Amino acid sequence: MLDINKIRADFPILTQKVNGKPLVYFDNGATSQKPKVVIDAIVKYYEEINANIHRGVHTLSQLATDAYEVSRGKIQNHINAKFPYEVIFTAGTTHGINAIANGFASILKAGDEVMVSALEHHSNIVPWQMLCEKTGAKLVVIPMNEEGELILSEFDKLLSDKTKIVTVNHISNALGTLNPIKYIIDKAHQFGAAVLIDGAQAVPHLKPNVQELDCDFYVFSGHKICGPTGTGVLYGKEEWLRKLPPYQGGGEMIATVSFEKTTYADLPHKFEAGTPNIAGGIVLGTAIDYLNEVGFENIQAYEHELLEYATSKLLEIEGLRIFGTAKEKTSVISFNIDGIHPYDIGTIIDKLGIAVRTGHHCAQPIMDFYKIPGTIRASFAFYNSKEEIDIFVEAVKKAKTMLS
Numbered sequence: 401m402l403d404i405n406k407i408r409a410d411f412p413i414l415t416q417k418v419n420g421k422p423l424v425y426f427d428n429g430a431t432s433q434k435p436k437v438v439i440d441a442i443v444k445y446y447e448e449i450n451a452n453i454h455r456g457v458h459t460l461s462q463l464a465t466d467a468y469e470v471s472r473g474k475i476q477n478h479i480n481a482k483f484p485y486e487v488i489f490t491a492g493t494t495h496g497i498n499a500i501a502n503g504f505a506s507i508l509k510a511g512d513e514v515m516v517s518a519l520e521h522h523s524n525i526v527p528w529q530m531l532c533e534k535t536g537a538k539l540v541v542i543p544m545n546e547e548g549e550l551i552l553s554e555f556d557k558l559l560s561d562k563t564k565i566v567t568v569n570h571i572s573n574a575l576g577t578l579n580p581i582k583y584i585i586d587k588a589h590q591f592g593a594a595v596l597i598d599g600a601q602a603v604p605h606l607k608p609n610v611q612e613l614d615c616d617f618y619v620f621s622g623h624k625i626c627g628p629t630g631t632g633v634l635y636g637k638e639e640w641l642r643k644l645p646p647y648q649g650g651g652e653m654i655a656t657v658s659f660e661k662t663t664y665a666d667l668p669h670k671f672e673a674g675t676p677n678i679a680g681g682i683v684l685g686t687a688i689d690y691l692n693e694v695g696f697e698n699i700q701a702y703e704h705e706l707l708e709y710a711t712s713k714l715l716e717i718e719g720l721r722i723f724g725t726a727k728e729k730t731s732v733i734s735f736n737i738d739g740i741h742p743y744d745i746g747t748i749i750d751k752l753g754i755a756v757r758t759g760h761h762c763a764q765p766i767m768d769f770y771k772i773p774g775t776i777r778a779s780f781a782f783y784n785s786k787e788e789i790d791i792f793v794e795a796v797k798k799a800k801t802m803l804s
């Protein structure tokens with residue numbers, strides 16, 4: 401089991417006061433806090449081995465390159481990719497999705513279909529709309545129900561030989577729904593479509609197994625799993641990464657360059673143009689080690705407890721409605737209180753030291769579905785506590801009294 405006091409002591413920011421009150425950080429869906437080991441590893445990199453990678457023969461460059469590749473190996477093991485070169489370092493989920501959407505521009509033709517879901521983050525909608533504009537392909541949307549679950553019978557009907565790629569999130573950032581991605585991947589493959597999974601909200605809670613899932617692409621951000629901002633991972637099956645053109649041109653991604661013809665570097669470098677976030681990439685490995693030490697089974701069990709506890713406490717508040725009541729969901733609670741704008745509650749509880757997200761959560765289509773401008777979203781991590789939930793619930797009650 402998880403020793404919550406020990407865990408909390410790993411995160412320096414959790415002792416901060418905000419507006420004179422102890423910080424209650426429930427905006428983990430937007431970004432996670434960083435444990436001391438990760439912060440220290442960033443400093444250590446710059447103090448001891450900072451150099452550019454893959455370029456010099458000198459010792460520091462070799463040390464930095466080795467550390468970067470060790471981290472790639474850690475990520476490979478963590479997600480169970482078959483080869484290290486199937487792991488591409490990116491700047492984050494958005495970068496990974498754009499790289500693949502851009503690559504598909506060379507494959508799609510007018511009349512082909514790109515399928516997204518009603519539950520997507522804007523990052524997993526807009527790049528595909530841009531792709532459709534470029535190629536004449538059509539964007540098709542898997543609908544959702546009131547509970548915030550995808551309607552699989554509709555998905556089945558939408559699939560056809562025209563479907564070239566299906567792209568869905570593993571877990572919805574706005575509602576917390578855990579999507580049946582194995583079903584979606586297998587079904588899409590029966591029609592020869594590729595599948596990209598946006599794992600940004602899943603990796604903080606579970607360890608994806610890309611070979612078992614058999615997805616073609618899996619993308620996530622480092623900053624949502626205790627790593628630095630500006631880091632991320634694009635996993636792609638080797639055959640796809642070979643088939644797709646590079647996303648960006650530049651240094652590091654070439655084999656030879658002349659003005660007549662440039663040949664591209666082998667994987668993974670073909671997709672890693674320019675000097676990357678070296679410290680960030682290395683430290684992402686440190687963050688993954690840390691999470692594995694805590695243990696994903698412990699994380700899941702504990703977060704589930706927090707979710708149940710907070711859900712029942714919040715539902716005692718009259719006029720409070722939770723959006724996203726899927727049977728399978730993670731520790732995200734999106735809610736509104738009758739007649740009160742979410743932003744007003746967010747502002748009042750911020751004064752009490754509580755950080756939640758208010759608004760559409762980069763998922764406007766979901767808000768349109770429910771015909772609301774936005775919600776208040778409390779998203780819990782394994783370093784949150786029941787005491788914090790009590791403080792939060794009291795604050796929401798207080799805000800409600802003030803605003804009604």
Ligand SMILES: *Cc1c(COP(=O)(O)O)cnc(C)c1O
Nearest residue numbers: 492493494521523573600601621
């Ligand atoms: C956060 C998030 C993204 C975008 O991630 P960035 O780190 O901003 O690139 C995409 N999809 C989902 C589901 C997310 O939660």
